[in-house]
Amino acid sequence: MSHLASSSLNNLTFSHGVDASSSAEWPVLIPNGVLSHGTTVHTRRGQPLPLSIAGEETVFVVRMATLLFRLTLPGDLRQGVSLLYPGDVFRSAFVPPGGEARLLALTPGEVLRFRFDAFSELMAAAPAARAYFDLAVARQMARQAIHLAAIGQLDCFQRLVTFLMELALHTGAPASDGRVVFEMPLSRSEIAEYLGVNADTLSRIMSRLRGEGLLIQPDRHTVYVSDLEALAALSPASPALMSLCGGAAPEPADL
Amino acid sequence: MSHLASSSLNNLTFSHGVDASSSAEWPVLIPNGVLSHGTTVHTRRGQPLPLSIAGEETVFVVRMATLLFRLTLPGDLRQGVSLLYPGDVFRSAFVPPGGEARLLALTPGEVLRFRFDAFSELMAAAPAARAYFDLAVARQMARQAIHLAAIGQLDCFQRLVTFLMELALHTGAPASDGRVVFEMPLSRSEIAEYLGVNADTLSRIMSRLRGEGLLIQPDRHTVYVSDLEALAALSPASPALMSLCGGAAPEPADL
DNA sequence: CGATGACTTGAATAGTTTCAAAGCGAGTGG
């Protein structure tokens, strides 16, 4: 379930003639200069990470965990904004002021925490750290654009497929028979919030996917995908997700 | 609520009567080091800005215009991802690889274009440019989080109200009687794409708003909002939008 | 003018949510 395992999954499952020249995209390596500074936070499932320490802005670097950035609008409207995986970064200034927002750990793991000022100085001193941060932010912007397009344009079924693809690509590991396994770090209602869908509706759709044999769930927190390509074919967002997670650098010709 | 609602308008149109303590937030000042470099692009309405020049990554800095970042998924599913206003930045790496994406000018204006490498060097040399870029990116992240929450959690009516609030706060000017005027830089179908709503449905809702007297449209591209606070009260996303655009710095206590 | 494209509106339909009830699982105390 490590991110190393997931990258090999990508290479094994989707060989779209991805040239090796641009293989450095994923997983993003965290520079040593970053790893050696910062406070290590050990996360528990469900643990909120405080967005400011002593009134100061913070930066988080995900070393080994899955995090959820969640926004709550007045009226108990909760929206999962983004999922953060190893290599991702989060700056407290990403949070809209005035709204209620939380950064939640979904799995046990390790996260590095910095004061923003300190991180900023570190980046000024170490160009590798700077380049890492900029790349990570850009990648997350791109992921959020896909998430937005999925929620805005796709129906419930396609949204769920997109979400499963995201998890499979980021945290999945190959299993027997070309299957893919991953842990489901979100509860049903958390998934529903992330997808902008009603929890009841979501449950129905998952039953449908299970019924069609695309999904196997030995228990509620473990998911087997029988045929990842068949699953991918069910969502228009899959190609974008796969080229973002799959190691291919953006090709200027495609822009 | 009133001081938040009016402060951005004040900044744009009147001279700075707002308190100086948090005045640096909006509008974001583009440092001279940035303004003096880069290629100035004069935009026309509808003009696409090429996301790469000679195969190289680019950075855009919006000086005076409104831009739309639009993503298209297979099957002609177009989603407006974000609107860019003066002071905003766009890096071509924000675009998910493999998907079709466009950066469109919605108004005539001026945009600065850089090769990413050159911009990166500029930022390394000028800390003010670096701080500006980081702040602009963070602010846009926050705005996109609100946009996502609006699309994921609100009904069609509330989404439209949220969109109108966004435009009013960013590009609106006070008119007589405490009214607010702004140009509508998007067509109906573009608004619909931005909000993840059907264009027919959108038209119905605008008629409803006009019927309730909240909106007055002398022509299709000009909008008067009779009572901004009344409009704001119709969307749960308004407080977040207003504190983001209204000049208040994020208060750590709120996080 | 007459034509074209953008916008509006109505009626039928499809998809999603709501509400309520029942099912399952993990943890607790008898």
Next chain:
DNA sequence: CCACTCGCTTTGAAACTATTCAAGTCATCG
């Protein structure tokens, strides 16, 4: 070890919102 309870999940039927499709209106431009 079992019954109990609590929270999360599943499922059904009714209600509702939003979409689709088609027809009609408006505006702009040659």
